[in-house]
Every structure is written in C-alpha cells, then in structure tokens.
Amino acid sequence: MLPTWMAVAAVAIATVCGLHVITHGFHAVTSDQARQRVLAESPRDLPPIRLLDSHGQNVDLRQIAAKRPYTVVSLVYTQCTTLCLLTASGEAYLQAKLRDADIEGQVGLLTISFDPARDTPDELAQYARRVKADPGHWTIATVADSSDLASLLNAFGVVVLPDGAGGYTHNGALFLVDRRGRLFDALDPDAADLAFVRIAARVRSP
Incomplete structure (x- = not known):
C-alpha cells in the first residue's frame, strides 16, 4: 500500500503546485482574477491600433487614451444580448457618475467592437444612441x-469564440487605462461602482 499512497501524495502535491502557479499563489481563482493581478503588478502597454468610430472617422487607440488622464475601455459586439448588455449598463452608469462627480473631463469611456464585419459605423452609431453615449466623452x-x-484582443486578454448561432462566447471587463496608454487594471463588468471608486481616487489624489 505504501507505493500507492506515495503515488497519490505525489499527484496531490503536483496538483497543489500547479494551482499555485495558475492562481498566482492562490490569490486568483479565475482567469479574469489572474489577469487583474498581473495588470496590477505589471501594467501593459496598448498597441498602436487604428480604430474606426461611429462617425466614420479613423482614430488611434493610444491617442484616444492620451486625451484624458484615464479611460475606461470595454470590448463588446453590438448584437450581443448577454455579457455586453451588462458591460454597456456599467459604462452608462459610469458616464452618469463621472458627470455627477464633475470629473468627466478627466475620465473618458471607450467601447470597442470585436465584430468589425457587422459593426459598421452606422451600426455603431445606432448602438451609441441605444446606450445614450455622450459623444464628447x-x-x-x-x-x-x-x-x-488579434493584437487588440491579446492586449486586453479577451477571448472570443463563435457560439455556432451567429454570435460569440467571450469574456470581458471594464479596463482602466492611463494617459500613457498603459492598461493597469481590469474589473468585472458588473463592478462599475468599484471602477468609479478606483478611478475617482486616482483623479483626486494629489
């Protein structure tokens, strides 16, 4: 029996060690939590990617971030009826909170679709009207x-897979980016309150 118990113990130890690495020392129990920890320890530079906005204008991702001290970014697709709706609700909440706190000039919002084939400028403009996005912010x-x-998704750690029904299965977050184009935090889509607290604290810090 001794060899059997030794084998079981070896497997258990290997499993624990593996979980320790995957969860960054047991501090993260999901891939999104692991991403948050990695970003907190080592902010990630955004790639210089050109975007096409809802007005049909070409804009640069890093230049958008450079306009204000901070930007809250999300990745969605406009036909989504699940996670993206939660994300849009969070950004709409942030838009109102930033306005009420009189710091909307310090914090911008950016929503990027990962479905460029369907999300044309016209579709994006309709989406902007649905979420009541203030074009100035x-x-x-x-x-x-x-x-x-692929470079965009990799930078934000977003995984997108076709769901077989014309849509996508994907993860998401409210990403916090600074003026230098550094991605330094990622919060759950339903954590708009926490996102506001963290970003407001940075804006108001001396």
Whole structure:
C-alpha cells in the first residue's frame, strides 16, 4: 500500500503546485482574477491600433487614451444580448457618475467592437444612441483593419469564440487605462461602482 499512497501524495502535491502557479499563489481563482493581478503588478502597454468610430472617422487607440488622464475601455459586439448588455449598463452608469462627480473631463469611456464585419459605423452609431453615449466623452468604435483584431484582443486578454448561432462566447471587463496608454487594471463588468471608486481616487489624489 505504501507505493500507492506515495503515488497519490505525489499527484496531490503536483496538483497543489500547479494551482499555485495558475492562481498566482492562490490569490486568483479565475482567469479574469489572474489577469487583474498581473495588470496590477505589471501594467501593459496598448498597441498602436487604428480604430474606426461611429462617425466614420479613423482614430488611434493610444491617442484616444492620451486625451484624458484615464479611460475606461470595454470590448463588446453590438448584437450581443448577454455579457455586453451588462458591460454597456456599467459604462452608462459610469458616464452618469463621472458627470455627477464633475470629473468627466478627466475620465473618458471607450467601447470597442470585436465584430468589425457587422459593426459598421452606422451600426455603431445606432448602438451609441441605444446606450445614450455622450459623444464628447464616450467613443464607440471598432478596428479599422480586421488584421489588427488579434493584437487588440491579446492586449486586453479577451477571448472570443463563435457560439455556432451567429454570435460569440467571450469574456470581458471594464479596463482602466492611463494617459500613457498603459492598461493597469481590469474589473468585472458588473463592478462599475468599484471602477468609479478606483478611478475617482486616482483623479483626486494629489
């Protein structure tokens, strides 16, 4: 029996060690939590990707971030009826909270579609109207060149898979970016309150 117990113990130890690595020392129990921890420890530079906005204008991802001290970014597709609705609701909430706190000039909102084939400027404009996006503070866009999509998704750690019904299964977050184009935090889509607290604290810090 001794060899059997030794084998079981070895497997258990290997499993624990593996979980320790995957969860960054047991501090993260999901891939999104792991991503948050990684970003907190080592902010990630955004790639210089051209976007096409809801007005049909080409804009640069890093230049949008450079307009204000901070930008809250989300990745969605406009036909989504699940996670993206939660994300849009969170950004609409943030838009109102930033306005009420009189710091909307310090924090921008950016929604990027990862479905450029369907999310044309006209579709993006309709989406902007649905979520009541203030064009002065909330940019709705997609990639100008579909070949940049993989780089965009990789930068934000977003995984997108066709669901077999014309839509996508994907993860998402409210990403926090600074003026230098550094992605430094990622919060759950339903954590708009926490996103506001964190971003407001940074804006108001001396």
